Structure formats: structure tokens, C-alpha cells
Amino acid sequence: MYDYQAPENLLQDKIILVTGAGSGIGRAAALSYAAHGATVILLGRTEEKLNAVYDEIEDAGYPQAAIITLNLETAGETDFDNLAATLEQEFGRIDGILHNAGTLGIRTPIESYDPVVWQQVMQVNVNSTFMLTQALLSLTNTSEDASIIFTSSGVGRKGKAFWGAYAVSKFATEGLMQVLADELEHNTNIRVNAINPGATRTDMRANAYPAENPEGNPTPQEIMPLYLYLMGRDSRSVNGQSLNAQ
Ligand SMILES: NC(=O)c1ccc[n+]([C@@H]2O[C@H](COP(=O)([O-])OP(=O)(O)OC[C@H]3O[C@@H](n4cnc5c(N)ncnc54)[C@H](OP(=O)(O)O)[C@@H]3O)[C@@H](O)[C@H]2O)c1
Numbered sequence: 001m002y003d004y005q006a007p008e009n010l011l012q013d014k015i016i017l018v019t020g021a022g023s024g025i026g027r028a029a030a031l032s033y034a035a036h037g038a039t040v041i042l043l044g045r046t047e048e049k050l051n052a053v054y055d056e057i058e059d060a061g062y063p064q065a066a067i068i069t070l071n072l073e074t075a076g077e078t079d080f081d082n083l084a085a086t087l088e089q090e091f092g093r094i095d096g097i098l099h100n101a102g103t104l105g106i107r108t109p110i111e112s113y114d115p116v117v118w119q120q121v122m123q124v125n126v127n128s129t130f131m132l133t134q135a136l137l138s139l140t141n142t143s144e145d146a147s148i149i150f151t152s153s154g155v156g157r158k159g160k161a162f163w164g165a166y167a168v169s170k171f172a173t174e175g176l177m178q179v180l181a182d183e184l185e186h187n188t189n190i191r192v193n194a195i196n197p198g199a200t201r202t203d204m205r206a207n208a209y210p211a212e213n214p215e216g217n218p219t220p221q222e223i224m225p226l227y228l229y230l231m232g233r234d235s236r237s238v239n240g241q242s243l244n245a246q
Helices: 024-037 047-059 076-091 116-142 163-181 203-208 220-231
Strands: 015-019 037-043 064-067 094-096 146-151 190-196 242-244
Touching: 015 024, 015 116, 024 037, 024 047, 024 076, 024 094, 037 047, 037 076, 064 076, 064 116, 076 116, 076 242, 094 116, 094 220, 116 163, 146 163, 146 220, 163 190, 190 220, 220 242
Parallel strands: 015 037, 015 094, 037 064, 094 146, 146 190, 190 242
Antiparallel strands: none
16 A cells, blocks of 8 residues: 555546645645545635645646635534535535544643643544534435545554643544444445554644654655545445554
8 A cells, every 4th residue: 555556547526625735744635636636625724725735736737626714623513514515515425535634732741731732632633523524424425435534643543651632632533433434334335444644744743853854754745655545446445444654
């Protein structure tokens, strides 16, 4: 899967939503999915960043993208229901969701972890992911072949000191993925999996490891093979797995 070679038309006619699409891994995934034929719905909180990705997609001649500006920290059930209604009207179905948006919070011992930051991290990384998934499930059900991908982390499989809410939120993400995958086990149209990107050259990584030389980590573009594999038809039989992009 690390060297998966996606056919050029892998995602032709697919409608794929990517959260956190304005930067880092989400931006690379949105561009990569569009390059393979998908109509990508770019969701994020910073409009200028989403506009820049939209323009890149347009300039490259890929299928026209759509933009949804939404702050996942403050969005509630009604926002997600409205979003689902808009997407239903506009597209009628969703063939793929990449839950990629995430926030790091602070790196500090549990003893001194700020409860306000804890709530923010859980809201963005877990609660909003659950609400968005729930709101869009009927739209993925309408697809003949849908893939839902959650984003995990190494500290979502083995807890490490000072990773606080971020690590706990990624454990919860793995749990959400497993529960949903099991519920949909007999629904052959939808598969649900998680990706651990591994150390990747993004702003989040730089914030977590300020002293590290970023050149030592792969770029988001370099870890795209697994993102393409799990989104496309070659992974149809894969469900409930937590996979490493590196
Ligand atoms: N990079 C790594 O080494 C690494 C390793 C393991 C796991 N991950 C995971 O991979 C995913 C992508 O991370 P990244 O490294 O690409 O980080 P990044 O460059 O910081 O990108 C995170 C994205 O999430 C969006 N986001 C954050 N808070 C949001 C909110 N409240 N509402 C809507 N969007 C929000 C950001 O939007 P703005 O740009 O507008 O803030 C940004 O587009 C995350 O889930 C992260 O936990 C990354």
C-alpha cells in the first residue's frame, strides 16, 4: 500500500468530502483525489486557505471543487444537519469522507492540563467527527461504493506522556472507527477504516516538535498512496482496519 500506484481515473465521478482541506495532509489529499477524477468538497475553518486549494484544483483542470467553511469546534447538530441537506441537494450522495481535520492542543502533563483546551481538542477531533459522520451516513448509503476514513495517530494506539487530550482523542477516533465498521460489516457498499499518517512535514508536526528538522519527514504528498488506496475501489473488501501511511 505504501507504493500503491493509483490508476489515473481511480476516483472518476466520485464525490468526496475532505475536512481540514486547507493545509497539510488534508490539502494534499484534496489535490490528490481531484487529480484522480473526484469532485472534492473542501471543508475547513479558514476560507482563504480553502479558496487557495480550490484555485489550485481549477488551475490544474481537475473537476470543479466545492467549499464549505465550518469551524468544527463550534459547529453543532443543526449545522451538520444543514450541511447534509445542502450536500444532498447539490450532489445527492457522498462516495467518500476523509475525516482529517485535527487540533493538537497542548503538550503538558495530565496534572496541569487545561480543561478548556481538553474540551476544545475533544470537540474538534472526536465529537464533531461523530456528528459529521452521523449527519452524512444516509448520503454515503446512497453511494454504490463509499469509503469513510478516520485519521488516527501513533499516540492513539499507545499512550505517551504529555500528549494529553490529543492522544485520548485519537484512541476515541480508533474506537469510533471500529464501532461503525462493525455496525456496517454487512453493508458491502460502505467501508470504514483509519489511517495513521506517521510523522509528516506539516504545521502540526512542527508545533509538536519545534526542535526537529522538518526535512527528515516525508511531505504530505509522499504519503498519499494509502489515502488513494483506501478511497478507491481496490480497497472494497477492507473494513475496520487501522493502517499506517508510512
Ligand atoms: N503531521 C503529522 O505528523 C501527523 C501525525 C499523526 C497524525 N496526524 C493527523 O493528521 C491530520 C492532519 O494533520 P496535519 O499534520 O495536516 O495538520 P495541520 O497542517 O495542522 O492541518 C490540520 C487541519 O485541520 C483544520 N482544523 C483544525 N481545527 C479546525 C476546526 N476547529 N475546524 C475546522 N478545521 C480545523 C486546520 O484548518 P486551519 O488551517 O484553518 O487551521 C487544518 O486544515 C490530523 O488529524 C492530525 O492529528 C498528523
